[in-house]
Amino acid sequence: MEGTDQCRKVCMLDDRILLVAIIENANLLGMYSKKPMAPPNERRFKVLRIQTELMVSMAKNNEDFFGELGYLMFHSRHLDMFLFPMSRGRKLRIMAVAAKQPYDHEDIVEKITNYLNGAKD
Secondary structure: OOOHHHHHHHHOOOOOEEEEEEEEOOEEEEEEEOOOOOOOOHHHHHHHHHHHHHHHHHHHOOHHHHOOOOOEEEEOOOOEEEEEEOOOOOOOEEEEEEEOOOOOHHHHHHHHHHHHHHHHO
16 A cells, blocks of 8 residues: 555654554555554544545645644544645645654654655655
8 A cells, every 4th residue: 555654664753653644535545553553443534534634624724824734733632643734736645643642742743744854855
């Protein structure tokens, strides 16, 4: 599956990163997870992929006011999710990263951003 190797590499950047997925047009392009993280069932995962694209597209619609979107993050009791837009064109490709607390927020973001910037070169 395209993107699975990228997901594995990002997952290995930090012990606290438990799952990485790449999504485009609600399709899963790649995914990698570490134990104890279990991916959701296909039905739930489809809903999550659509919701992820909606959140990122809403934020991207305000780039003219706030500037270019770097990432979105939401905090839950069990995991934090980071959503990184990977494309600039019409297609919306997103890397979703689940991190288990506690972790250093800036460190996680820097590792992922550096990886994504290196992957573009």
